[in-house]
Amino acid sequence: DGGITQSPKYLFRKEGQNVTLSCEQNLNHDAMYWYRQDPGQGLRLIYYSQIVNDFQKGDIAEGYSVSREKKESFPLTVTSAQKNPTAFYLCASSDRPNEKLFFGSGTQLSVL
Amino acid sequence: DQQVKQNSPSLSVQEGRISILNCDYTNSMFDYFLWYKKYPAEGPTFLISISSIKDKNEDGRFTVFLNKSAKHLSLHIVPSQPGDSAVYFCAASALLTYYGGSQGNLIFGKGTKLSVKP
Numbered sequence: 001d002g003g004i005t006q007s008p009k010y011l012f013r014k015e016g017q018n019v020t021l022s023c024e025q026n027l028n029h030d031a032m033y034w035y036r037q038d039p040g041q042g043l044r045l046i047y048y049s050q051i052v053n054d055f056q057k058g059d060i061a062e063g064y065s066v067s068r069e070k071k072e073s074f075p076l077t078v079t080s081a082q083k084n085p086t087a088f089y090l091c092a093s094s095d096r097p098n099e100k101l102f103f104g105s106g107t108q109l110s111v112l
Numbered sequence: 113d114q115q116v117k118q119n120s121p122s123l124s125v126q127e128g129r130i131s132i133l134n135c136d137y138t139n140s141m142f143d144y145f146l147w148y149k150k151y152p153a154e155g156p157t158f159l160i161s162i163s164s165i166k167d168k169n170e171d172g173r174f175t176v177f178l179n180k181s182a183k184h185l186s187l188h189i190v191p192s193q194p195g196d197s198a199v200y201f202c203a204a205s206a207l208l209t210y211y212g213g214s215q216g217n218l219i220f221g222k223g224t225k226l227s228v229k230p
Contacts, residue, residue: 004155035220040121042201042220043156058217090155098205098217100146103155 002027006091006104012112013078013085021076021107023091031097032074036060037088037106046089049074050097078109086110115139116204118221125228131189133224135202138183142219144207147176147187150199150223159200160187163207192228199223 004025013019025032031050035043045058049068063082068074074093078085088108092101117136125131133147143164148156162169162176162185169176175188189196202221 006155040222042116042222043203044220045217048217088153092155098207099144100158100161101218103148103157105155106153108153 004091004093004102004104006089006107008107009105011107011109013109014112016080018077018079019109021078021089021091021109023074023076023104024072025074025091025093025102025104026072027093027095027102028071029093029095029102030071031094032068033092033094033101034058034064034066034074034076035090035092037090043090046076113138114221115142116202116219116221118200118202118224120224121222122225122227125192125226127194127228127230128191131187131192131196131226131228133187133189133200133202133226135185135187135204135221136183137185137204139204139206139219140183141206142204144205145176145178145185146203146218147174148201148203148220149196150201156201189226192226194228194230197226197228199225 007022033048034046047066049055065077090106091104094101146161147159150156160171160174160176162178178185201223203218205218
């Protein structure tokens with residue numbers, strides 16, 4: 001079955017620690033995205049990538065980093081510079097930029 | 113400044129009746145609109161979309177209406193079922209104008225929680 005796989009489902013971060021969220025897709029989509037959802041809030045764009053080896057900052061990129069070395073993979077690192085990392089993180093992909101997005105099942109990140 | 117607004121945080125409807133979820137936008141460049149459904153601790157799933165060249169799009173029990181002059185769109189669910197209980201997000205983009213550019217990125221509303229009671 002084609003889809004987007006995010007792991008882990010739950011992740012805990014200690015103070016000063018960097019953590020990496022995994023996102024893999026087998027839909028052969030060129031574009032991939034990372035969103036953050038906070039309670040009662042919409043989805044806010046962190047980073048996006050329209051092609052391998054290229055990515056762009058979204059609206060709330062500070063404290064995050066990404067890489068796009070393979071078409072299938074778009075990992076997100078939450079660095080220690082992100083002071084309020086607790087949130088539900090969603091990865092998405094689309095066949096063409098900004099068209100219908102397909103989402104993964106999300107990762108809940110909490111701070112210990 | 114919110115470009116996509118869903119002013120009703122929640123909506124409660126009786127099973128079998130119509131659910132109407134509303135969305136307003138401020139950016140006149142938006143030309144592509146989508147609705148997503150989201151269950152707790154899961155990713156959103158695509159429901160239905162509409163481009164600015166249309167004013168209505170229907171898919172089964174779901175119909176989206178677009179009023180460009182009012183910068184307003186709505187999602188109608190008829191008949192509503194208990195399984196429809198979820199958070200519904202409206203999203204918009206300036207797809208055709210800014211294809212491939214950051215200005216064309218999808219902007220999401222804050223969502224409306226729909227509860228359909230048996």
